Amino acid sequence: MPVAVFAARAEAPAGTSLEPATPTLPAMVAPGIVEFSPAFTGSSQSVDVSRFEKGNPVLPGSYNVDLFVNDGRVARKNILFRAIAGGQVAQPCFDYATLVQMGVDTARLDPQVAHAQSTCINIKDVSPDATASMDVGQLRLDVSIPQESLRRQARGYVSPDLWDQGKAAFLLGYNFNAYSLDQSYSGSRTQAGGTAVGIDGSQVQVQGSQYYTPGPGGNYVPSATGDYMLGTHGQYVPVQRGTFVPMQRGGYSSNDINAYLGLNLGINVMGWRIRSQETTQWDQRTGRTQWTNINTTATHDITRWKAQFTVGDGYTQGVVFDTTPFRGITLYSDDRMLPDSQQGYAPVVRGTANTQARVEVRQSGNLLYQTTVAPGAFVINDLYATGYGGDLTVTVFEADGSVHGFLVPYSAVPMLLRPGISRWAITDGQVHNTALRNDKPYFVEGTYQRGINNGLTLYGGAQSTYRNLYHAYLGGAAINTPIGAFALDVTHSNTTFKGATSLSGYSTRVSYSKVIPSAGTTFALASYRYSNGNFLSLSDAVITQDLMASMHTSKLDAVSLMRSKQRLNVTVNQNFGDRYGQLYFNGSRNTYWQGMPSATTYQLGYNNSYRRVSFGITAGRTYTTGPMYNGSHYDNQFGVNLSIPLGGPSSRSAPMLQFSAMHDDVMGDSDRAGVSGTFGKDNQFNYGASASYSDYGNRRSQTTGSGNLGWQAPYASLNGSYSYSNHYQQASVSAAGGAVVHGGGITLAPQLDLNSAIGVIEAPDARGARVSSSGQATVDGRGYAVATNLMPYRMNDVTLDPVGTSIDVELQTTRLQTAPRVGAVVPLKFATLSGRAVLIRATQADGKAIPLGAEVFDAGGQSAGIVGQGGQLFVRTADASGVLDVRWGNDAGKQCRVNYQLPTGAGDRRSGMEIIDAICR
Template identity: 70%
Template sequence: MVAALGAVPTVLWAAASSAAAGGALDPAAGSGYAEFSNAFTGSAKNVDISRFENGVSVLPGTYNVDIFVNEGRVSRQNMEFRAVEGMKNAQPCFTYAELLQMGVDVGKLDPARINAQNTCIAIGDVSPDATATMDMGELRLNVSIPQASLLKHARGYVSPALWDQGETAFLLGYNFNAYSINQSYSGPRASGGNAIGTDGTPVQVQGSTLYTLGPGGAYVPSATGNYMLSNNGTYVPVQIGSYTPAQAGGYSYNDINAYLGLNLGFNIAGWRVRSVETAQWDQKTGRTNWHNFNTTATHDITQWKAQFTVGDSYTQGIVFDTTPFRGITIYSDDRMLPDSQQGFAPVVRGVANTQARVEVRQNGNLLLETTVAPGPFVINDLYSTGYGGDLTVTVFEADGTMHTFTVPYSAVPMLLRPGVSRWAITDGQVRDTTLRNGMPYFVEGTYQRGINNWLTLYGGVQSTYRDLYHSYLGGAAVNTPIGAFALDVTNSHTTFKGAGGSLSGYSSRLSYSKAIPTSGTTLAVASYRYSNDNFLTLSDAVQTQDQLTSLHSTNWAAPVVLRAKQRIQVTLNQDFGGKYGQLYFNGSRNTYWNGMPDATTYQLGYSNSYRRVNFGITASRTYTSSPAFNGGHYDNQFGLNVSIPLGGPSSRNSPMLSAMVSHDDTMGNNDRVGINGTFGERSQYNYNANVNYTDQGNSNTTASGNLGWQAAYGNLNAGYSYSSHYQQGSVGASGGVVVHGGGITLAPQIDLNSPIAIIEAPDAKGARVSSSGQTRIDGRGYAVATSLMPYRMNDVTLDPASTSMDVELQTTRVQTAPRAGAVVPLKFSTVSGRAALIRAKQPNGDVLPFGAEVIDASGNSVGTVGQGGQMFVRGAEEGGALTVRWGDSDQEQCKVNYQLPPRIKGSAYSMDATTAVCR
């Protein structure tokens, strides 16, 4: 392959008599001879470039172009141009898929000409009024299509015909970690003596009370033999097992643990099989425990915009609480909707008196600007913006007048757009490994429907097969000027097997959210109230029945399962704007029916920055009521953290110095200072080092450090920490493997729930996948592109900066619209061959004319001569011959025979340069 160096720039045209550079256009010259002055080109004579006088000609071939339809960008892709008789420029060939992508209503067109088998559809076949104009300077194809020939779709719409289910492939994501610890401690002995649990946990036993050693060296009391107070002040189940006496005055402990997590996947014929496996190994026991979390098979139901899943999964958790199950489920998939139809945003309705421009703003930010015809208008494709904030709609009339109105907009999770539905149906077996007497079968169905701008209705039903449990839920979500509310009521009825009795109760749930743009305030409140202790969730009912069966009890009212009484959660965020920072507050309170202690937590935080210094203040208060504390117990925590960048604002990979001081009523004072940052050409290495001091128990200073490497085909990390009581070290690795039609390809990470692309770019080793971190094309010409969005057009780009000069990428960007979890093959065309720059002169020493046509040995026109007689050559390993022509006579053409020097080993990343004479 041969290509001329340089592209023809915007041209200053001159008549034949003009000799000065930048000469003025001579109207009398008409469209005849056009030339560049030799002052600009460096040529010995002016060159005829009349083929460019009406702009750069579009020659037949394939070009990588940006496609704009009615001034809106659709995609960037390769487009074939073919010569058409009677037309100076080659015309674009559209495929059926490209017309769908551009939103053409193909159903209205002649099926004999517009069909999937036709690979070259002319723009005139779409509509006599449609046009396609190529801008070679910008590599932009401007397509104009009348609205009557286009489908009316919401913004962000991608035709299901373009959704790609990908190829058959096997996927493996892995996460490995090995952890070694060496502990020794000499501390106070309780009257019951020190002990060590079988899991290595140091404990003290005093009477019937169990104490465990906290990180600060203090022994923390448990509530009972079955519950232990965790560091955040809440009770968690614990099984210590049997105890082995510690050495007198303390203990020592050494162990190595290893963990391997595997995410397995297999795609075939649109089915996506997924399984999660884990393995844990412990040196002390010498045992390896394997565990399967779930295995599922999923397939799209395109017509319903839904997913079908069979295997081990979870219910949606939107209307009812999430329930793990083994069975089948069919549910609507919001991801299949256009971006502008997901979440909640109100429909804007108004009236325009003229051809008007309409602006929709929220908090002063422009969400949408569009032009509407005179009369009523409807805007129903606004993008969702979280909690919301009232919309301000301004109509700018053509006569200069304008009018404004407000549309309330607050959101809660239950709100849907008008006309949008969300549903799910599940049939399966409750999946709970703690159940000892069988897992009951159940069905669940839920449905939500957006009625209008202010109302969404929803409901659901749950029922087990053998009359153990039934529940019914109904509710509504309302969007009002003072905020968004959602209220629902659930009735449950439980009949225990062999107990001779039943429980019936009600639960109510209220949620509220409001965004106040003028003050920068966002408030969200959720409250759950269970009317009496007879209300049970499905999980409560199943566990209670299981325990009653195990105890052979007929007392169905026995409080054998922890049951919630009331729960309230409050989240408040306050942005003071500019230099005044942000404030947040989170609060929650949980109460229970059967005597378990209440739990209340409050968190308050403030963050800001001064110049380049960031700082934050946090405070929290946790209340727990327990006999272990002879009543109520408060745990207060306070903290201050500061981070300072080391280096100037423009310095690259500047490390960050951070410091934190904190106080915890239980754990004491803790001070930490550390430094972290990245290094490497692409910031592929990261590090952190910390020194930590605590005054709890025996005062202790700990030093630790970590080093990580984000490689092209995986991630590695290692860490070490040291104190007077212990030494700890760890190593880890994570990444992914894809087995596909082209072989085996490694990836730094893989999310099996998201689609990926297998990039094939022959000989382009080292090219970086711009959208996937450190990922690069391997030696076989493959790479895995991640972070793709399902059912959306995704741009996948390659950066050829690190490739060999002997390889040319014909395109650096390819688009795809993958289905969820798909493995999509993407081919990047490349041309390989030795690269060289030839500076050619004529026998008399003059450089070759700028703009002269270059023809290869096969007679194909491959480009033009650049300034100074330079030509870029690719493909000939030792040398070759080119013909250069700048006129029709024999005196206006010559032949260049060039010879390249022998290739130096390891020089593939450089370009050879040589000189030649054109004879």
């Protein structure tokens, strides 16, 4: 677009000298004597440029600006500017929602002004000392508001008045996969048929040669009464009953095709979010199609309580008590509704300043926070949470040059909350465990956590079934100390079975976390739990009662669950610096009552990189003891991996060459080499190919080659894979994506998470524009697109990239902001201007150039721009012909009219626009 360039000179009135010592610019240049040189305007005729006399003028109209308040960016949005009587520059109008977004204390406004939705609120209505300054060139509006007129809010605060519940919509997310497998083996194999049921109610379906019962160390072995199988809780449990076919010998072959379709359905209406998860499976061999409803829920926000209300299927929070599946209702606080600086745990910093001082808060040398405080005591209570912590160094820089500081301990465990912050949940429903065959009891659970002060959080909870089956009570405390963060709680349970002896027991849990920044060490979490022999969790009690009913017995000895005795989990990370890599350790140990097998697992790993080459080493051991192993069983694993980029540092899509070698005492050795990468203009295609060799021992080995190809299309994600070995061939295809049914029709999306917020973009005629924040999503032919993964209760920037759109479409808005509620479908309308881009090279009737800076108006009298150098006019029009009025003064001799006619063919479209000549008469 042509750019108008102006030059100015100042002439001194009579009796005035332009000496270098002239003190101020206003004394030097009076508005009435500004003139523009004809050398710049291209004409001897004067041009009325009075609108530029006061610098950078703002004409009435709507401007899409970056809004800054006290030098802090608030939003990018449309602001209306209206002419003021007697004023030369238009002034901004603010509506009530914008004032809220700017952090204005609206309670101080005149009620009639604040709540009149159509009112144009002037910045002076906020405070006589408030100002607004517009930079037209940068499209930046700077607003200065005294602190007393602003709300005191934590950092990251977004007013609930701005939370958008969106519009009514129907949502569909899908995930499809089809899998084909052809197998051929020689020698012996294990074939089983029927159903094995563990005494905890877990089941393993065993059909033909495809499914086997998991045995020790991951082997697949036939089972019989008295043996063990993998239960629903990830532990091996005794088999209660089952039918199995014995070992068969000789070669065999098989082929099968399986297909899976997962559907996530949703309806948004009047603030309610109804969700349902459905799956269907089809197997070629059996010819069966199985439909399953996983869960169905209806949820609504409760803004006043910063909570969610849910009816349907779900899980309890799992923070205080172990999680329990249920069908019923739950009401719980939602931390996402809190500002970022109030989520998680961070200590309150308290100190004293002697002067108007600058305060810095650092962690491991990194500046987390800086502010200016008045003399006297100060409080900083809106630090952002930083993982598991790390002590804070607070430095106070006094105005007199003195410096003093102190240390604030900072370690965190999941139970810790900030002072004054609460977390709670209430659930009332029926235990929803599909493995239960008999009674599914109703229960109620309530939990509460409260941050008392910097170093103490108290929490507790209660569980109880409606009938006198189970009651549990828990109380605990979390403490932040200089040597780390601790949490300790004790749970007491009482279980009463019909006709059986009651069990009363307890369980103690201890958690610890500590970060040592100077050593680069993080004890991410170490937890220990001990339970006596009579302690049962709610899940244990319900399963035991169900099995007793199935076995028609009231004797507890007939039912033996794997009740936990001791459980220890430790995670340690050690960072040696950029050059020396990172070391990590994970370990766990579990023991059980009644002679059930115990298990210990730990893993040690090291990762580093040299230049652009990354490598890692892992080692692990699993140790299990119990009757089924006649003592103990060890399984050792170790491996190495190496990644090498095949391309220069500046390559956007360099392939990655990967090598790995693994050893497992049970599974044998496996070596693999592969390459993976992306290609395409936007890296929308991905690929991978690998070859591997596995040696299982006993003269069994397998060589496998595999490859995969994927496409992140604008409206779906498509993938395909194929692998081949000396024992099998496998192929699969998959597709994932979603659709949103809204007021404008149906819009497809390459991915759709129904539990996050979604934006439906409307940008008429902007087909091909890419949604920058949503992968490969683009605007479709009807002008719609879906923006996914919006953060609920936060300000989200949604941007459109015009690259890919027609040259005849202009995006007048490329960025919008929204603060959606969780699960909302929010409409986002981007203004567009459609029409042919035309550059008109116009001259006056006498052949002279039109003065630079002359204003151009369309047929409706709206300003269409300014004449550039050489009398060039740029316009965008949907009409093949039209009229433009050009004015550089109020006299008739300083106005003319351009009648233009666009060519019907391709015309001269240099730089993607029409270029025509015209005479301004």
